[in-house]
Amino acid sequence: MMRACDRQQSCSDAARSAGACARFAARPAGRWLVAATLALSLVGCATGPDAHPRDPLEPFNRGVYRFNEAVDEAVLKPVAEGYQAAVPRPVRTGVSNFFGNLRDLWSALNAALQARPQPAAENIMRFSVNTVFGLGGVLDIASEMGIPRTTLDFGHTLGRWGVPPGPYVVLPLLGPSTVRDTVALPVDQRGDPVAQGVEDVATRNTLQAVRIVDQRAGLLRAGELLEQAALDKYGFTRDAYLARRQSQIDAARGRQDDE
Numbered sequence: 001m002m003r004a005c006d007r008q009q010s011c012s013d014a015a016r017s018a019g020a021c022a023r024f025a026a027r028p029a030g031r032w033l034v035a036a037t038l039a040l041s042l043v044g045c046a047t048g049p050d051a052h053p054r055d056p057l058e059p060f061n062r063g064v065y066r067f068n069e070a071v072d073e074a075v076l077k078p079v080a081e082g083y084q085a086a087v088p089r090p091v092r093t094g095v096s097n098f099f100g101n102l103r104d105l106w107s108a109l110n111a112a113l114q115a116r117p118q119p120a121a122e123n124i125m126r127f128s129v130n131t132v133f134g135l136g137g138v139l140d141i142a143s144e145m146g147i148p149r150t151t152l153d154f155g156h157t158l159g160r161w162g163v164p165p166g167p168y169v170v171l172p173l174l175g176p177s178t179v180r181d182t183v184a185l186p187v188d189q190r191g192d193p194v195a196q197g198v199e200d201v202a203t204r205n206t207l208q209a210v211r212i213v214d215q216r217a218g219l220l221r222a223g224e225l226l227e228q229a230a231l232d233k234y235g236f237t238r239d240a241y242l243a244r245r246q247s248q249i250d251a252a253r254g255r256q257d258d259e
Contacts (some may be wrong), residue, residue, distance in 0.1 A: 052211040054168050054242055056234075057193035061170040065234050068175060072216075078221075080216035094138040096213050099194075101130045101137025103151060106191040110152040114160040114252055118151035152252075154188050159249035168238055 051058055086094070108123035120194040126142035126149060134141040143149070158180050159165065166179030174185075189195055191247065230236035 018074065022114035052168075052238070055167075055238060056167050057208045061168065061238075062234055064170040064172055065237075067172060068170065071173065076212070076216045076219075079213050080220055082219045083213050084220065088192050091212065092217065095210065097134070098137045099214065100140070100149070100152060101127060101134070102193045104130075104149060105193065106188070107150060107152040108205065110154060110157045111150060113157045114152070116252065119152070120148055123150060123152075153181075154191070155199070155245070156248055156252060158184055159245075160252040164247075166246070168242060176237060178242075178245070181245070234244075 055061060065230050085094075086097060087215045104123045104127045108120050109122035110125065111117075111123060127137075129142045129145065130140060130148065133139075139152065155178075163180050165181070167184060169177050169179060171177050177185075194207045198207060226233055226236065
C-alpha cells in the first residue's frame with residue numbers, strides 16, 4: 001500500500017513538472033529566454049579544428065543536450081511510461097489523432113506558402129474529413145481513405161524559398177533545431193490552434209501538457225533503440241535531424257508533390 005502511494009505521489013509530482021515544462025514552452029517570455037541563451041552562447045562558445053561543419057556550437061549544444069536528457073529522465077520519460085501503462089491504446093491513438101489533426105491545418109497553410117498545391121489540398125481535405133466525420137479528429141478517417149499527410153512547419157517554408165539553415169543548435173527543453181528553424185518558432189507558435197485558440201489558461205496548459213506527454217510516449221520505443229544502437233547519442237540525433245530536415249527541404253524545392 002505504501003509503495004503504491006509513493007508511486008502515485010511520484011507520478012503526480014512528475015505530471016506537475018511536465019505541466020510546468022509545457023507552460024514554459026508556451027510562454028512568450030520562455031521562448032525569448034531560449035533565444036537569449038542561444039545568443040549568449042554564440043559569443044562564448046569555442047570550436048575546434050575537428051568540429052562538425054554544421055555544428056560549430058557543439059560544446060554549448062552538448063551541454064544543453066545533457067540538460068534536456070536530465071529533464072527527460074527525471075520528468076518526461078517517467079510520465080510518458082506511466083501514461084502508456086495506464087491509458088488504453090485506443091485512447092492514446094485518439095489523443096495522437098486529435099493533435100495530428102490540428103497540425104494538418106498549419107501544414108496546409110505552409111504548403112500553400114510553399115506553392116505546393118497538392119499537399120495543401122490533401123492536408124485541408126484531411127482536416128475537414130477528420131474534423132467532421134472523425135469526432136473532431138479523434139478518429140483518423142482520412143488515412144483510412146488514403147489521403148496522405150504532409151507535415152510542414154514555417155522552417156520548411158523558409159527553407160523552400162532558399163533561407164539557409166545556419167548552424168545546428170539544441171534548444172533548452174525543445175531539443176534539436178537550426179538557426180533558421182529557431183527563427184521560425186514564433187511563427188509556428190502563432191499557427192498553433194491550442195496556443196492561440198484556447199482562451200482559458202488552465203485548459204490551454206492542460207492540452208499543452210497532454211500533447212507533450214503524448215509525443216514523448218510515441219518516442220519511447222525509438223529511445224530504447226537509440227540507447228542500444230548509438231555510441232554517441234548526441235551525434236546520432238544531430239545527424240538524423242539534419243538529414244531529415246534537409247531531405248524535406250530538398251523535396252519541397254524539387255518534387256513539390258512529395259515531402
